[in-house]
Amino acid sequence: MRMYDIIMKKRNGAELTAEEIRFFVEGYTKGEIPDYQASALMMAIYFRKMTRRETAALTMAMAHSGDMLDLSAVRGIKVDKHSTGGVGDKTSLALAPMAAACGIPVAKMSGRGLGHTGGTIDKLESFPGFTTALTREQFIENVNRIGIAIMGQTAELAPADKKLYALRDVTATVDNMSLIASSIMSKKLAAGADAIVLDVKTGSGAFMKKETDARALAEEMVQIGRDAGRRTSAVISDMDQPLGYAVGNALEVKEAIAALRGEGPADFMELCDTLGSQMLLAGGRAQSREEARGMLKEAVRTGSALKKLAEFVEAQGGNPAAVYDTELLPKARLVQSVPAPKSGYVNRIACDEVGICSLILGGGRETKESGIDLSVGLVLGKKVGDWVEKGEPLAMIHANDPGRADAARKRFLLACEISETEPVKRPLIRDILS
Numbered sequence: 001m002r003m004y005d006i007i008m009k010k011r012n013g014a015e016l017t018a019e020e021i022r023f024f025v026e027g028y029t030k031g032e033i034p035d036y037q038a039s040a041l042m043m044a045i046y047f048r049k050m051t052r053r054e055t056a057a058l059t060m061a062m063a064h065s066g067d068m069l070d071l072s073a074v075r076g077i078k079v080d081k082h083s084t085g086g087v088g089d090k091t092s093l094a095l096a097p098m099a100a101a102c103g104i105p106v107a108k109m110s111g112r113g114l115g116h117t118g119g120t121i122d123k124l125e126s127f128p129g130f131t132t133a134l135t136r137e138q139f140i141e142n143v144n145r146i147g148i149a150i151m152g153q154t155a156e157l158a159p160a161d162k163k164l165y166a167l168r169d170v171t172a173t174v175d176n177m178s179l180i181a182s183s184i185m186s187k188k189l190a191a192g193a194d195a196i197v198l199d200v201k202t203g204s205g206a207f208m209k210k211e212t213d214a215r216a217l218a219e220e221m222v223q224i225g226r227d228a229g230r231r232t233s234a235v236i237s238d239m240d241q242p243l244g245y246a247v248g249n250a251l252e253v254k255e256a257i258a259a260l261r262g263e264g265p266a267d268f269m270e271l272c273d274t275l276g277s278q279m280l281l282a283g284g285r286a287q288s289r290e291e292a293r294g295m296l297k298e299a300v301r302t303g304s305a306l307k308k309l310a311e312f313v314e315a316q317g318g319n320p321a322a323v324y325d326t327e328l329l330p331k332a333r334l335v336q337s338v339p340a341p342k343s344g345y346v347n348r349i350a351c352d353e354v355g356i357c358s359l360i361l362g363g364g365r366e367t368k369e370s371g372i373d374l375s376v377g378l379v380l381g382k383k384v385g386d387w388v389e390k391g392e393p394l395a396m397i398h399a400n401d402p403g404r405a406d407a408a409r410k411r412f413l414l415a416c417e418i419s420e421t422e423p424v425k426r427p428l429i430r431d432i433l434s
């Protein structure tokens with residue numbers, strides 16, 4: 001078999017066999033197939049798409065590209081949650097400790113920023129000293145001891161996705177349904193959880209802009225999960241504006257901590273409660289959504305979820321004091337307002353553009369090797385539907401470089417639309433496939 005023939009076959013729009021897909025995944029993981037051929041195949045898949053059969057074969061080949069984690073040593077039904085990616089999506093930071101505080105063992109594998117979206121691991125690294133490079137023994141020990149552990153992809157777990165994820169991030173090949181479905185589900189299957197709750201985003205800040213595409217992605221992933229014997233459900237949620245107010249790694253950690261103190265933005269809390277309910281139902285901790293919501297609210301009200309976050313941060317090498325004193329998180333030197341150019345209702349905030357503003361400030365990677373500035377980002381002053389007076393801050397920009405701050409401010413202004421008429425609100429939760 002030759003990689004050249006596989007690229008040409010897909011470029012010409014034919015269906016690849018499971019053997020051809022495995023040949024590519026194994027060869028690329030071992031370093032025998034170079035990045036340039038893998039990039040060409042990703043681009044061919046992007047334009048020609050994959051059938052359901054190809055997507056399932058790609059998922060299984062990627063899941064088996066390393067070890068399949070055996071979590072049978074962890075007590076209880078292990079639940080993992082994964083988002084298809086968004087802007088200001090800090091859900092796991094609050095939801096994982098909330099669910100763990102309700103008795104759900106959270107054994108989670110997370111990723112880094114991708115395209116215009118952020119990643120949980122980058123955000124967590126805002127805690128000084130925090131690491132996701134756990135051995136499997138530490139991972140299992142932490143879930144058993146404190147109820148929560150988050151690891152990054154290692155050379156052992158779904159290494160094919162680790163390599164492809166980084167490659168797609170810098171070759172404009174992220175937003176393809178089969179590539180997203182196989183990337184997410186290969187990690188989830190390899191990470192060994194019994195139940196999987198998916199948060200499938202739709203809108204201008206999501207990879208699937210149209211709701212019909214998001215639904216198709218959700219259905220495909222739920223099917224892959226169920227075929228592999230995992231209890232899988234999906235929530236389709238709005239990502240047409242950033243979730244909450246903060247966008248940027250340390251800024252989002254701060255907002256997630258505020259949420260665990262009971263001071264979270266309404267949309268963010270609603271999403272945490274909806275996804276959390278699915279986790280509690282899947283894990284057998286609650287019998288109804290109402291009961292689950294009540295338990296999650298109680299975990300926040302009593303402070304047990306916040307305490308769980310501190311325990312988790314400490315168990316993974318981070319400074320738990322930063323959970324109680326957010327001044328210890330990375331902070332940008334410059335904080336500048338983006339004043340509204342006129343009065344009116346905020347009609348639209350192009351969400352992917354806000355993610356790009358954060359990248360411009362240094363909050364994301366430009367090449368596979370580049371580092372990121374954890375302190376930078378934006379905090380919205382207004383959300384869609386809010387009234388703004390001329391000169392009031394539409395957002396505050398947190399930057400370390402005046403040139404980048406200026407470029408982000410200009411781009412952010414272009415992303416916002418202000419009108420005289422109040423816009424119709426889009427519902428946050430579109431559907432639940434359970």
Ligand code: URA
Pocket residue numbers: 083084085111114165174179180181183184
């Ligand atoms: N999240 C992932 O893990 N992979 C993707 O391809 C997109 C979002």
